[in-house]
Amino acid sequence: MKASSGRLSQFHLLNSVESISKHLVETELFSKASFYDFIEKYNTFVILPAFGPGEVCVSAVNNQFKIVSKSKIVICSEKEAVYQHLVRHEIKQKYYVIKPLKMSRRYAQGNCRYLVTVHRKSASHVWSLHSYTEKMNTTNGRGIYKYFRHEIGNLSMLVAKKLGECFPTCHTVVVEIVYDMKIGIWIHDTMLHLPRSKWNQYLTLMMERSLKPFTPHTDLYTMTTLHDLLAKYHGIIIKPCNGQGGLGIVQVSVNHDHSYEIHSGIQKMTKATFEETYHFIEEHYLSEEDYIIQRRLPLARINGCPFDCRVIVQKVDSAWKTTGKIVKIAAEGFIVTNAAQGLASLEDAIQNSNMLSKPTESLEAKIDEICIAAAGQLEENKTGIKIIGFDIGITKRGGIGIIEGNSVPDLSMFYKLEDKKMYTTIKNIERGFFNAS
Numbered sequence: 001m002k003a004s005s006g007r008l009s010q011f012h013l014l015n016s017v018e019s020i021s022k023h024l025v026e027t028e029l030f031s032k033a034s035f036y037d038f039i040e041k042y043n044t045f046v047i048l049p050a051f052g053p054g055e056v057c058v059s060a061v062n063n064q065f066k067i068v069s070k071s072k073i074v075i076c077s078e079k080e081a082v083y084q085h086l087v088r089h090e091i092k093q094k095y096y097v098i099k100p101l102k103m104s105r106r107y108a109q110g111n112c113r114y115l116v117t118v119h120r121k122s123a124s125h126v127w128s129l130h131s132y133t134e135k136m137n138t139t140n141g142r143g144i145y146k147y148f149r150h151e152i153g154n155l156s157m158l159v160a161k162k163l164g165e166c167f168p169t170c171h172t173v174v175v176e177i178v179y180d181m182k183i184g185i186w187i188h189d190t191m192l193h194l195p196r197s198k199w200n201q202y203l204t205l206m207m208e209r210s211l212k213p214f215t216p217h218t219d220l221y222t223m224t225t226l227h228d229l230l231a232k233y234h235g236i237i238i239k240p241c242n243g244q245g246g247l248g249i250v251q252v253s254v255n256h257d258h259s260y261e262i263h264s265g266i267q268k269m270t271k272a273t274f275e276e277t278y279h280f281i282e283e284h285y286l287s288e289e290d291y292i293i294q295r296r297l298p299l300a301r302i303n304g305c306p307f308d309c310r311v312i313v314q315k316v317d318s319a320w321k322t323t324g325k326i327v328k329i330a331a332e333g334f335i336v337t338n339a340a341q342g343l344a345s346l347e348d349a350i351q352n353s354n355m356l357s358k359p360t361e362s363l364e365a366k367i368d369e370i371c372i373a374a375a376g377q378l379e380e381n382k383t384g385i386k387i388i389g390f391d392i393g394i395t396k397r398g399g400i401g402i403i404e405g406n407s408v409p410d411l412s413m414f415y416k417l418e419d420k421k422m423y424t425t426i427k428n429i430e431r432g433f434f435n436a437s
Helices: 007-015 032-041 079-090 139-166 198-206 209-214 223-233 274-284 346-351 360-381 421-431
Strands: 044-049 056-061 064-069 072-076 096-100 113-119 128-134 172-180 184-193 218-220 235-240 250-254 260-264 267-271 291-295 305-316 319-330 340-344 387-394 400-406
Touching (some): 113 139, 128 139, 139 172, 172 198, 198 209, 319 360, 319 421, 387 421
Antiparallel strands (some): 044 056, 064 072, 172 184, 218 291, 260 267, 387 400
16 A cells, blocks of 8 residues: 655654654644644644645744744733634645654753755665754854764665655655754754656766766755855755746845845845745745755846756667757746747857857767766666756856756747757657657
C-alpha cells in the first residue's frame, strides 16, 4: 500500500523508528478537541497544513494568546476566540496537524531552528548531508548549533533514510530541527522535495563537478539566507520550489544608499531597511509555498531588456541531443523573460546585445555541452524523462548560468516562429517519428 506523503503519515513512519521517535513531538490531526487539549498542555504550539508550508503559531503571553502567521499577529483573550480565529481565517485546507513548539523561554522567538537538507542522486545512491540552513540569524543560535551539529546531522540522515524507503522517488529531504542547550534536539518538521522541485534540481546538478561553475548559488529561502545572500551578491531572485511560467518570482537588490529595491512583475518599490524588506516580501509576495533564493545573474540586454535562452534537449537514439534553441527578450520593465516582448535566434540576440565580446559559435557550443551534461544528471534523478527545457542565462561578459530546467517545457514559443522547422523537429522526436543522426 502506497504511503501518503502528508505530515501526519510522515510522523507515524518516523515514530516507528526508536532512534528517531525520541526526537519527535506529539503530533495530532487538528480538530476542536485536539486544539483544546494542546492549549491546556502547551505554552506554545503550531498548526500546519497536512501538505505544504503555512505555519501558524499560538502562544500564551501574559494571560493572553498570541497568534502569529507569516507577518500577521493577532491577540486574543479567550481560548474560544483563538479557535474561532483559526478556523475562520487561518484554516484553508481540509486537513491540518497540530504540534507543540519545543523551545525554552530563553529562545522563544524560534532562533535556534535549522533546515537540514539531505540528498541522494537517485534511489540506488546513498544519502549525504548537503546543507544546514539557518531560519533566523542569531549569535546564540549559531553557537549552540556548532555544539549540536554532529548529532543534528546524524539524526537528519536517519530521517532521510526512513522516508526514502517509503518514498523511493523522493531524493531530497529537508528536516527542520529545533534545539537549545536546555531542551536538546527535536524534529519540528520534515519536507519531501520530489524531482520537480527546484531545490532538488539544484542539488542534483551540483553533484556533477563540471556543472558547478554554471549553477548560480542557491539556498532555501529564510530570513537568514535573504540577509546573507544580499550581503554577498547585492542582488537575488526568490522563486517557488515548484513554480512554473515565471509566477511568484521576486527580485531584491541592494541600492547604493543601502536601501532595498523589490521588483516583481512590472512593479518596483524601495524599502529603507532589511527588516522592512523581509516583512514586506513575507506579507505581500510569498504564498503557501516553499521557496528558494538564488544569486541573480546579471543578464545581458537588448535595448535595455534582459534576455535568456530556452534550450530544448531530447533523448534521441538513447543519447541526449539539443533540438531547439530560442532567445526570449523580457518586456520592458519586467525581470522575467516569461513575459517576453520578442523572440530571436541566439546568433541575432548576441549580435544585438550589450555583450562585451560576441563569440557566437563557441558560446553556442558551450551552451549545448552544459545542457546535455545537465540532462544526464537530471535523468538519473528522474528516470523516464525524454525532454527537458533549460533556461540559460548569458551575462554581459559572456558567462553562462543554468537558471532552471523543466521536464514539461512550454513549446509554444517555437510554434510562434515563422520558420516551423525547430518546432516540427521537437514534436516529431517527442512522438517517436524522427531519429536524429
